[in-house]
Amino acid sequence: MKFSMIIVLSSTLLFSCTPLAYAQKVASPPAPTPTPSPAPAPSPPYVNLTDLLSVAGPFHNFLNYLESTKVIDTFQNQANNTDEGITIFVPKDDAFKNLKKASLSNLTQDQLKQLILFHALPHYYSLSDFKNLSHVSPVSTFAGAGGYALNFTDTSGTVHLDSGWSKTKVSSSVHSTDPVAIYQVDKVLLPEAIFGTDIPPTPAPAPAPDTSPTADSPTSDDSAGAGSAPGKSPPNSSYRINGVGIWSQLVLAIAGVLVLFL
Numbered sequence: 001m002k003f004s005m006i007i008v009l010s011s012t013l014l015f016s017c018t019p020l021a022y023a024q025k026v027a028s029p030p031a032p033t034p035t036p037s038p039a040p041a042p043s044p045p046y047v048n049l050t051d052l053l054s055v056a057g058p059f060h061n062f063l064n065y066l067e068s069t070k071v072i073d074t075f076q077n078q079a080n081n082t083d084e085g086i087t088i089f090v091p092k093d094d095a096f097k098n099l100k101k102a103s104l105s106n107l108t109q110d111q112l113k114q115l116i117l118f119h120a121l122p123h124y125y126s127l128s129d130f131k132n133l134s135h136v137s138p139v140s141t142f143a144g145a146g147g148y149a150l151n152f153t154d155t156s157g158t159v160h161l162d163s164g165w166s167k168t169k170v171s172s173s174v175h176s177t178d179p180v181a182i183y184q185v186d187k188v189l190l191p192e193a194i195f196g197t198d199i200p201p202t203p204a205p206a207p208a209p210d211t212s213p214t215a216d217s218p219t220s221d222d223s224a225g226a227g228s229a230p231g232k233s234p235p236n237s238s239y240r241i242n243g244v245g246i247w248s249q250l251v252l253a254i255a256g257v258l259v260l261f262l
């Protein structure tokens with residue numbers, strides 16, 4: 001009696017532990033197919049710029065300047081209430097670290113406001129629109145024309161910006177839905193109208209020694225760009241192939257161990 005019970009028990013236990021039984025158990029209850037929830041109501045066209053910039057980036061420095069100069073209201077108003085829309089170029093926090101301290105701290109509040117306005121165009125541009133814009137350079141910004149204009153060039157899909165002092169590029173698109181475009185740029189844009197046209201000649205591409213610029217001038221930001229470029233290059237293909245190799249070897253090893261046990 002007892003003995004046969006044990007056999008039955010242990011055999012059911014054994015059976016329930018076999019992969020087959022396990023698979024059956026898992027597979028048996030037909031998973032309830034999730035009924036597609038009704039599509040959310042179309043969100044209102046309102047884009048909260050503060051909200052957007054505080055979660056992306058990090059763009060804390062730029063956002064702080066936007067708020068302290070109240071330019072955020074100008075931009076938000078343009079986004080809310082115009083058909084033209086707005087395009088904003090937002091430097092990452094790193095870009096502010098790479099600036100010479102004096103270049104922003106010595107500005108008057110009015111100049112600072114102009115500098116922040118200089119980071120936007122009073123019109124919505126998708127990335128593909130810049131190919132066209134490169135033919136009409138210089139382009140007036142929110143801060144104005146002349147010394148507050150930016151030149152754009154499109155080289156095989158990469159949008160480059162040039163303010164004279166700052167040569168940089170759009171490094172990613174944060175948001176681009178008419179009427180609001182927000183693009184990340186690698187550098188703070190310094191306008192000639194504030195920093196003058198006496199721009200130190202950019203040294204020919206000699207990336208190695210980071211020649212520090214002279215006393216009072218804002219960092220001629222090409223040196224920083226050249227320095228940071230290699231780090232941004234995508235991992236090269238032989239590295240990736242090595243990675244695949246390691247994984248396939250791991251899989252083979254595990255398979256070998258399994259075979260030993262079976």
Ligand SMILES: *[C@@H]1O[C@H](CO)[C@@H](O)[C@H](O)[C@H]1NC(C)=O
Nearest residue numbers: 046047048049050051052054
């Ligand atoms: C926009 O977003 C900010 C930050 O999330 C929030 O404090 C503010 O209330 C929002 N403004 C509106 C009008 O919703």
Ligand SMILES: *[C@@H]1O[C@H](CO)[C@@H](O)[C@H](O)[C@H]1NC(C)=O
Nearest residue numbers: 046073074076077078080081
């Ligand atoms: C923009 O629109 C939002 C939502 O309608 C509103 O709360 C906010 O005050 C507006 N801001 C400006 C500057 O017009």
Ligand SMILES: *[C@@H]1O[C@H](CO)[C@@H](O)[C@H](O)[C@H]1NC(C)=O
Nearest residue numbers: 101102103104105106107216
């Ligand atoms: C810039 O500001 C610093 C103090 O923050 C001051 O020592 C320096 O003289 C100022 N330079 C100019 C050109 O105003």
Ligand SMILES: *[C@@H]1O[C@H](CO)[C@@H](O)[C@H](O)[C@H]1NC(C)=O
Nearest residue numbers: 129131132133134135136137
């Ligand atoms: C730019 O686009 C407009 C229409 O959107 C077109 O009329 C104009 O010819 C274009 N300019 C160039 C230089 O391609």
Ligand SMILES: *[C@@H]1O[C@H](CO)[C@@H](O)[C@H](O)[C@H]1NC(C)=O
Nearest residue numbers: 137138150151162163164165
């Ligand atoms: C922008 O382009 C115009 C016309 O091609 C040129 O005269 C000007 O020097 C350029 N400005 C900068 C900052 O490169």
Ligand SMILES: *[C@@H]1O[C@H](CO)[C@@H](O)[C@H](O)[C@H]1NC(C)=O
Nearest residue numbers: 233235236237238239240242
């Ligand atoms: C890719 O990386 C390997 C070493 O990981 C290096 O030997 C090779 O030169 C690199 N190739 C390129 C194109 O950078």
